[in-house]
Every structure is written in C-alpha cells, then in structure tokens.
Amino acid sequence: MFKEVSLGQYYQADSVIHRLDPRVKLVGTLLYMISLFVFNNIFCYAVAALLLASVMMLCKVPVGYMFKGLRAVLFIMLFTVVFNVFFTTGDILFEFGIIHISKEGIKMAVLMLVRLTLLIVSASIMTLTTTPNRLTDGLEKLFRPLKLFKAPVHEVALMMSIALRFIPILSEETDKIVKAQTARGAKFDSKKLIERVKSLIPLIVPLFVSAFRRASDLALAMEARGYHGGEGRTKLYPLKYEGRDFVSYIILALYVAVIVFLGIMSARIVAFLTPENSYLTLFF
Amino acid sequence: MKIIKAEKVTFEYIRRDEEGNVEGINRAVDNVSLDVKEGDFISILGANGSGKSTFAKHLNSILLPTEGTVWVDGMDTKDEEKINKIRQTAGMVFQNPDNQIIGQVVDEDVAFGPENMGIPTEEIKERVEEALKTVGMYEFIKRSPNSLSGGQKQRVSIAGVLAMHPKCIVLDEPTAMLDPTGRKEVIRALRALNEVEGITIILITHYMEETVYSDKIFVMHKGSIAMEGTPREVFSRVDELKEYKLEVPQITLLAHTLRQRGLRIPECVLTVKELTDAIKNC
Structure with missing residues (x-):
C-alpha cells in the first residue's frame, strides 16, 4: 500500500553527469530553470533544449525515466494549454460561437508546454543522477555561507539525510500498523471522505509514537558515537571540485551568456528573419 | 589494568506528575561496584527491569551516576572535557539495529564515528574497510542498510563502533530483536573481536546461552549485583538463578x-x- 513511496529517484549508472559534483548540478539546474523563466522566446528555448538534449545523451539514463516526471504534471500542462489557447486575446484565427482561438494563444500554449517540459526533465535529470546523500552534501556546502547568519546549515542537511534514511523504515512500519488495525476491524477504504480521514487516526497515532521513540533512540546512538555537531567533523567522501566540474561551470557560463544575448536580441532577430506579413511570424 | 571501574554507582530516575512535582524516585541502579580487566569478555545478565541497561549507559557517559563514580580507562565519566575520549574508548551498540544506523549506505554509516572524531578522509576509508572486514561485512560495503538482515545490520553497527578504535565495546542487548541465526552471527563476531583483536567486550543480555563463553558473569537483580563469577560458578546455582527470573x-x-x-x-x-x-x- 505504501511501498511505492520513493523519494530521490536515483538511477544508478556510470556517466560523466553522475560523477559531476552535486554543487555543479544544483547550481546548473537552478540557473537553467531561471533562464527558462526569464526569457521566453523560441531562440532561447532552442538553445536550452539543445543543452538539455546533450545532457540527456551523456547521462546514460533511459529516456523513459527522464520523462516519467511529466506524468505528474500532465494535468497542469493540459490546463495551461487549454487556458492559453482559448482565453488569450489577439488575432483571431478560428472562431466558433464563444470559442475563439488566436495566434497569440497558440504561441503561448506551445511555449508554456516547452517550458514545462524542459523544467521537469531538467529537474528529473538532476535527481536521477545524484544520490540523495550527495545532494544533501551539496546543499550543505552551497549554503555554508549562511552559517555567518547563524543558520543551522549542517543540522538541516543532516536532518534531511536522516529523513531519507528513515522513509523506507517508516513506510514499512505504516504497512504493519495498517495490517494490525485491519485485523482488529479498522476500515481504511471507506468511500466517505470524513470517515476516511477519521480512519487515519488509529494509523497516525501509533506511527507518531513509534517515530518519536526511534528519534530518541537514534539521538542516543549518535551521541554514543561521539556526535557533537558539525564542528571539527571530517568526511568519508568530501566534495572536491575536479577538472570536469570546472569545465561544466564554463559550459554553464557560456550557456547563460548565449541565453542572455539571445533574450536581448530576439526582437531584432525576429525582425530580420520575418519580413512583413510572412507566414513565419506565426512562430515568433 | 582495569579498563572499567565502577564504584558504588547509584542511579535514580525521578518520576514527576504533570505539574512537575516529584512523585517518587525509582532507584534503577543501586550501589553497584565492579571491575573489568582489559581484554576480558564480560556478561551482565538480568531480567527486564533489573537495571542492566541503565547501568550500561553509565559506561559511556550517556548517563551520569547520581552517586558513586565510573572510570573508563582511568577517566571519570563526569569529566565533561573527556567525554569524547570516553565515548571513543568505550563504544556502545544498542538493541534496535534500525534505530542506530545513521548512514544510507553501509560505508557511510561505519564512517560516522570516525567523522565525528575528525579523522582525515584517507584514514577513515582504511578504518571503514578494516572494521567491515573484521565483522565479515566487507562485501556489503556499498549496500543500503535497509536491504540487510537484522544480524547483518547489527554487525554493521559493531563495525561502526570498531572504526572508532575503541578499547572496549559495550553491547546493550544487541541480540534481543534478532532471529536465532542473527544472534549466532553477532555472538560469533563478538567472540572473534575479543579473542583476535583483544578488545574488551561487555555484553548485556538476558539470553544465558550467549554468556557461556564469557570470562566473568555479573547477574543483576533489582538494580544491584546479585551474583558474580565464571559461567560455571554462576550456572551451577540453578535455583538461585530461577529466583532472579533467569533461565539457565x-x-x-x-x-x-x-x-x-x-x-x-x-x-x-x-x-x-x-x-x-x-x-x-x-
């Protein structure tokens, strides 16, 4: 019932993308997402898609996995497409009763679709190629400067990795409790919403009690093994930048430069490419 | 050389009601004195509520005695400054294997202790491999702890303590949640540690079978030490053991x-x- 809970859907493979420092991947994905939001013209998207395609080629993850994430947002995608197509005003291309489809509407819908796809696929690639542990390590290192403002960076990172470690244990426990309560006549599959919510109480209460007990045990075990906060800790796998990481940063910088350039110049390029009344204007 | 020396240790839990007023005092450990020689295999036996786990937590400075003193390798456990050194000298393994594994991969978990000690990366790697080899878990180095059996998890926990290079390992009912195979695995690993590596083992348990090979047994009852001696001496007093709700x-x-x-x-x-x-x- 709860077996399919899987966070951090890591796909084990041996590729350059897998070996990249998690910080590079985090910064890269973030910049990439920002670039998709700031500039929305076809040239920028073309360059962005090109970059994504080359990363996809390099990362040795089956394409199906990368697009899996899209299923979750399928509804949102349909929603945006429908809204943009039917409710954007502009040059009417087609009209039927109250329905009117404009050129701008179609353009917006297509751009949104492309943007969402690129966003989701890029985020999927990051989680598919980075273990949750490396991800938290990367976050810890990246946010280290916040320590100056007394932010508990190390603690939050440790909490995240412990949470990830306990997800399968707690989901197994949930399973056990569900079975135990079902055996005693509890029903978890009522059709009525209120009853269904109520039926969760005999599940949640024991789960919380046990989670707290585990937390207290774990704290004791950590203390017994000499844990005393992030001060003076070393790492089994410290994050260290290597040649490929610097190369990736350079590629990233180039990408940003190209995107910014295209973003600013797009109007002129469009004007240059499309003489008045050309059919091509539909695309821009 | 005495690795652990406890002198007149008493520990009291104070029960409070909802307003925080003292309702009563539970004396979990009552005037316990014992010495442990370096390199020995010691067992502490006791039924539920005999205070054996509470006492065990004193050996690694998790609990401090209400009265009396515990010395670990000559260090007083009340000494705040030596706390890290004490925890490194006397490592501790707990009952529930799931609740003491921190890492998501076996090697990362074993490295947790040395990481806390600030050992350089290269040496951590060596220690992790060495510790896992000692408990026979080296082939699982890259596995997730969730995919291991109870006995294997417990051996990983022991490796996690071993990687800190302790002189003494205290195990608080390490086999209580394991199946018979897992229990055997753990006990075999402990005996090997004791005999080959010369590490002092303090095994707290209520399974008498596990204590057969120990150098000395202490039986605890209601917070104090009721019997002590070699397994042969202790087990010959069958009727007395029954009184303490222990089964030979x-x-x-x-x-x-x-x-x-x-x-x-x-x-x-x-x-x-x-x-x-x-x-x-x-």
Whole structure:
C-alpha cells in the first residue's frame, strides 16, 4: 500500500553527469530553470533544449525515466494549454460561437508546454543522477555561507539525510500498523471522505509514537558515537571540485551568456528573419 | 589494568506528575561496584527491569551516576572535557539495529564515528574497510542498510563502533530483536573481536546461552549485583538463578535435573559435548 513511496529517484549508472559534483548540478539546474523563466522566446528555448538534449545523451539514463516526471504534471500542462489557447486575446484565427482561438494563444500554449517540459526533465535529470546523500552534501556546502547568519546549515542537511534514511523504515512500519488495525476491524477504504480521514487516526497515532521513540533512540546512538555537531567533523567522501566540474561551470557560463544575448536580441532577430506579413511570424 | 571501574554507582530516575512535582524516585541502579580487566569478555545478565541497561549507559557517559563514580580507562565519566575520549574508548551498540544506523549506505554509516572524531578522509576509508572486514561485512560495503538482515545490520553497527578504535565495546542487548541465526552471527563476531583483536567486550543480555563463553558473569537483580563469577560458578546455582527470573541454558538445566534424579553428573555442564561425555562415564 505504501511501498511505492520513493523519494530521490536515483538511477544508478556510470556517466560523466553522475560523477559531476552535486554543487555543479544544483547550481546548473537552478540557473537553467531561471533562464527558462526569464526569457521566453523560441531562440532561447532552442538553445536550452539543445543543452538539455546533450545532457540527456551523456547521462546514460533511459529516456523513459527522464520523462516519467511529466506524468505528474500532465494535468497542469493540459490546463495551461487549454487556458492559453482559448482565453488569450489577439488575432483571431478560428472562431466558433464563444470559442475563439488566436495566434497569440497558440504561441503561448506551445511555449508554456516547452517550458514545462524542459523544467521537469531538467529537474528529473538532476535527481536521477545524484544520490540523495550527495545532494544533501551539496546543499550543505552551497549554503555554508549562511552559517555567518547563524543558520543551522549542517543540522538541516543532516536532518534531511536522516529523513531519507528513515522513509523506507517508516513506510514499512505504516504497512504493519495498517495490517494490525485491519485485523482488529479498522476500515481504511471507506468511500466517505470524513470517515476516511477519521480512519487515519488509529494509523497516525501509533506511527507518531513509534517515530518519536526511534528519534530518541537514534539521538542516543549518535551521541554514543561521539556526535557533537558539525564542528571539527571530517568526511568519508568530501566534495572536491575536479577538472570536469570546472569545465561544466564554463559550459554553464557560456550557456547563460548565449541565453542572455539571445533574450536581448530576439526582437531584432525576429525582425530580420520575418519580413512583413510572412507566414513565419506565426512562430515568433 | 582495569579498563572499567565502577564504584558504588547509584542511579535514580525521578518520576514527576504533570505539574512537575516529584512523585517518587525509582532507584534503577543501586550501589553497584565492579571491575573489568582489559581484554576480558564480560556478561551482565538480568531480567527486564533489573537495571542492566541503565547501568550500561553509565559506561559511556550517556548517563551520569547520581552517586558513586565510573572510570573508563582511568577517566571519570563526569569529566565533561573527556567525554569524547570516553565515548571513543568505550563504544556502545544498542538493541534496535534500525534505530542506530545513521548512514544510507553501509560505508557511510561505519564512517560516522570516525567523522565525528575528525579523522582525515584517507584514514577513515582504511578504518571503514578494516572494521567491515573484521565483522565479515566487507562485501556489503556499498549496500543500503535497509536491504540487510537484522544480524547483518547489527554487525554493521559493531563495525561502526570498531572504526572508532575503541578499547572496549559495550553491547546493550544487541541480540534481543534478532532471529536465532542473527544472534549466532553477532555472538560469533563478538567472540572473534575479543579473542583476535583483544578488545574488551561487555555484553548485556538476558539470553544465558550467549554468556557461556564469557570470562566473568555479573547477574543483576533489582538494580544491584546479585551474583558474580565464571559461567560455571554462576550456572551451577540453578535455583538461585530461577529466583532472579533467569533461565539457565537448556543443556545445563537438563544436567541439573538429571543430577537431582540421582545421576552422577558433575555440578555444572555448559555444552552438549560435556553432558554426553558425563553420561558416558556414568
């Protein structure tokens, strides 16, 4: 019932993308997402898609996995497409009763679709190629400067990795409790919403009690093994930048430069490419 | 050389009601004194609520005695400054294997202790490999702890303590949640550690079978030490052990019953082989 809970859907493979420092991947994905939001013209998207395609080629993850994430947002995608197509005003291309489809509407819908796809696929690639542990390590290192403002960076990172470690244990426990309560006549599959919510109480209460007990045990075990906060800790796998990481940063910088350039110049390029009344204007 | 020395240790839990007023005092450990020689295999036996786990937590400075003193390798556990050194000298393994594994991969978990000690990366790697080899878990180095059996998880926990290079390991009912195979695995690993590496083992348990090979047994009852001696000395007092709600190993019990029925069998029998030999000689 709860077996399919899987966070951090890591796909084990041996590729350059897998070996990249998690910080590079985090910064890269973030910049990439920002670039998709700031500039929305076809040239920028073309360059962005090109970059994504080359990363996809390099990362040795089956394409199906990368697009899996899209299923979750399928509804949102349909929603945006429908809204943009039917409710954007502009040059009417087609009209039927109250329905009117404009050129701008179609353009917006297509751009949104492309943007969402690129966003989701890029985020999927990051989680598919980075273990949750490396991800938290990367976050810890990246946010280290916040320590100056007394932010508990190390603690939050440790909490995240412990949470990830306990997800399968707690989901197994949930399973056990569900079975135990079902055996005693509890029903978890009522059709009525209120009853269904109520039926969760005999599940949640024991789960919380046990989670707290585990937390207290774990704290004791950590203390017994000499844990005393992030001060003076070393790492089994410290994050260290290597040649490929610097190369990736350079590629990233180039990408940003190209995107910014295209973003600013797009109007002129469009004007240059499309003489008045050309059919091509539909695309821009 | 005494690795652990406890002198008149008393520990009290204070029960409070909802307003925080003192409702009563539970004396979990009552005037316990014991010495442990370096390199020994010591067992502390006791039924539920005998105070054995509470006492164990004193050996690694998790709990501090209300009265009395505990010395670990000459260091007073009350000494705040030495706390890290004490925890490194006397490592501790707990009952529930799931609740003491921190890492998501076996090697990362074993590295947790050395990481806390600030050991350089290269050396951590060596220690992790060495510790996992010692407990026979090296082939699982890259596995997720969730995919291991209970006994294997417990061996990983032991490796996690070993990687800190302790002189002494305290195990608080490490086998209580394991199946018989897992129990055997853990006990075998502990004996090897004791015999090959010379590490002092303090095993806290209520399974008497596990204590057969120890150098010395302490039996705790209601917070104090009720019996102490070699396994042979302790197990020969079958009726007394029953009073403390402990069950002697089946083979010892059988020999004891046979003896009561008039068979000429020596006072205390610990293994099947001893009993068969004794019966043959009858």
